[in-house]
Amino acid sequence: MIRRILVALYEFLLVTVFNLPRVLFFSRLKALILSVVGAKIGARPVIYPNTWIFPGKGLVVGDDVDLALGVIITTNGGVLIGDRVLIGYRSQILSANHRIPEGKGQIFGSGHNYAEVNIGDDVWIGANVIVLPGVTIGEGAVIAAGSVVTGDVPAFCIAAGVPARVIKER
Numbered sequence: 657m658i659r660r661i662l663v664a665l666y667e668f669l670l671v672t673v674f675n676l677p678r679v680l681f682f683s684r685l686k687a688l689i690l691s692v693v694g695a696k697i698g699a700r701p702v703i704y705p706n707t708w709i710f711p712g713k714g715l716v717v718g719d720d721v722d723l724a725l726g727v728i729i730t731t732n733g734g735v736l737i738g739d740r741v742l743i744g745y746r747s748q749i750l751s752a753n754h755r756i757p758e759g760k761g762q763i764f765g766s767g768h769n770y771a772e773v774n775i776g777d778d779v780w781i782g783a784n785v786i787v788l789p790g791v792t793i794g795e796g797a798v799i800a801a802g803s804v805v806t807g808d809v810p811a812f813c814i815a816a817g818v819p820a821r822v823i824k825e826r
Contacts, residue, residue: 666693670710678704690715695731698739714751718777733770733789738777744801745783749773753789776811796826 673689676682686707687697694713701717704725709715714731718739726746729735733751743749751773757766771790775781779793782801793799794811803820812826 667710670708674703674707674709675705678702724783732768734772736772736774738775738779738795740778741775742780744781744785747781747783747785747787749775749781749787751789798826 669689673682674686676685683701683703686703687701690697690709690712693711695709695715695717697715697717698719698721700720702722704723704727706725707723707727709729709731712731714734715729716735717737718741720740721737722742724743724745724747727743728748730750730752735749735751752768752770754763755767755769757763769789773787773789774792775787776793776795776797778796779798781787781793781799782803784802785799785805786803787793787799787805791805792808793805794809794813796812797809798814799805799809799820800814800816800823802818803816804818805815806819809815809820809822813822814824814826815821816823
């Protein structure tokens with residue numbers, strides 16, 4: 657019971673603080689809260705309102721990272737974000753997902769799968785992109801808006817689509 661109350665209070669704190677504007681002071685406050693729960697946040701983060709990062713532990717963010725309005729990041733499986741990364745509006749970076757049970761087993765309560773997401777330096781992830789667990793996005797890559805990244809994207813490539821495929825090199 658106490659654990660549930662603490663989780664609810666933490667979620668309330670996150671919702672309250674992460675809805676504050678993206679000004680420097682509030683971005684630093686958001687980074688401080690994340691670091692208290694085990695995240696490592698680099699210098700000069702820009703964190704827009706309505707960002708959701710949970711639980712925070714397992715997140716490593718480089719310097720000069722910009723998380724736009726409505727970004728969701730689940731960190732249970734580990735999320736590594738390099739320097740100078742832009743993550744567009746309403747994008748999702750997921751390092752955990754529900755497990756599909758064998759045969760006709762019940763989905764509810766079947767557990768989760770966890771896999772680290774690794775995003776290199778100088779990456780631009782467009783708006784409404786979904787990055788699934790276990791994906792590595794190489795340095796300098798660009799992910800087109802609305803893409804669903806299910807596999808690795810090589811460095812300095814542009815990927816687009818559902819599922820995302822490399823469409824050209826930079």
